[in-house]
Amino acid sequence: MGHGSIIILTMKRRDFSKYSLLLGVGAMTGCKPGSSGMFDTQTATSYTEPSRKLPARDFDVVIAGGGTAGVVSALAAAKQGAKTILIESKGYPGGTIVEGGTALHSFFNIWKAFPGVEKRQVVRGIPQEIIDRLVKVGGTAGHAEMSEGAEFDSVCTNIDTELYKLVTFEMLIESGVNVCVNTLLTGAIMEGNALRGVIAESRSGREAIFARSFVDCTGYGDLAAFAGAQYTEPNDYDVCNSVGMGNVDIARIYDYLKSRDDIYQLCYGTRGGENDKIVRIQGKMVNVPDEFKKSADDIGMTMTTTTMHDNYLMFIKFNMKVPVSPTDRDAVVKTDLELRKRQLMGVGLFKKYIPGFEKAFIARTSPTLTIRRGRCIICDYDITHEDVIEGRHFNDDVFIYGFHDWAPKYMVKDGGTYGIPYRALCVKGIDNLLVSGMMITSDRRSHMSTRNTVSCMGQGQAAGTAAALCAQKECGTRDLEYDLLRGTLEKSGVFFES
């Protein structure tokens, strides 16, 4: 991806010939120092890139980031007939949903915490279509009802993360999306307040991609930042690298926790093809040995786990706070190394103290650090804590949602839902850029609801649909007629309260 030049940037002048030969750019040593495209001879700390003509492609809609929100956003845009491109830096679609999370919270209202309240599936549309496809290949435990810990969530939707990658990849290709994995979005082409295109880099080279509408689903808000949007970097969460543990005996783990009255969450569903098996288990971490508790705390290890397979628990999390925002390259290096050391210690602790883990091993880790938030992009509306817990709806709702990750401390009133207004997805100051996913909502209390996977997916459908309609109508995001957007979303299976 053309990173050779980064090494040139950071080295001292006397090292240049040596490194340039190693990099195979020896011919450059013949260039006159200080000439255009050369390194700065005085300090060797900067490099002026020569201008060059890039190949360009043209689309209706660009979706930046093929993660939790981006996959759904791209599917939604393509569903409206938009010529859509999806740019994803990793080698597969899925994002944090396949790399860090636990279960998909939540397709339903949390009715169990409010006796007498009706069970309602509030998130449908494309997110449910993905679940339906997963069911066919045994890639989900389904919407299994929580039997203990139901005041936190009423259902637990587990996925097989590898099958999720495959199924969403297939759906994207079938729907005609131009899928560019292993492709990093590195810049924005602006014309006044409008985005005209993006710069993307892959092993096929650097290119310009033009479009009429854009959706930033990068989690970090990279495209919005490149486009000059206003943002904050609150750095208010731990970052994480989670582990899947193989060779565990789930029945013995359950027996041990049960015997100590230490089960907080429990859910039964389809595991290894059989029904009524444990698919989620979380200890209270109260009645386990003190040494285990203390050491687990020290290394930021939590014990919420889900599974779809016998002898396997996924997403045992190792968390830590980084002193600076996770957009900082060097901080991320140190943190990822530290978390990986902690993972080894963590497996050791489980083996030593919790029956059922004696032969456990690390079966997978997150490919990169997973974050709960990077940049928070300033949009036309910022969803407040009161909006969420009071269950407020807006005259431009594009999605409704009912789960809060801090339940039972904070829950949507009466087991209801609140609305995500369209304006909460419109990036302030930019004519044709929408966002969806973890980067909306500044208040951490409301973010603890909007950042959840199923919310990101629903936002993705709204933003992708809107982007396609804007491209069709040749209008900016703020000029799109709400009734048209709402009607189109309803026709695509999105559920609204009224």
Ligand SMILES: Cc1cc2nc3c(=O)[nH]c(=O)nc-3n(C[C@H](O)[C@H](O)[C@H](O)COP(=O)(O)OP(=O)(O)OC[C@H]3O[C@@H](n4cnc5c(N)ncnc54)[C@H](O)[C@@H]3O)c2cc1C
């Ligand atoms: C440790 C952890 C545990 C969690 N547990 C749960 C849980 O149990 N239940 C729940 O519902 N939610 C959970 N969440 C929250 C939820 O998973 C995330 O908030 C959500 O998945 C974020 O979705 P997103 O689309 O915003 O970002 P992502 O899913 O992260 O998608 C962003 C995508 O953009 C790509 N990308 C980024 N930058 C670029 C670029 N410049 N060019 C190209 N591609 C780029 C990334 O590779 C990625 O695929 C958890 C989060 C974390 C970190």
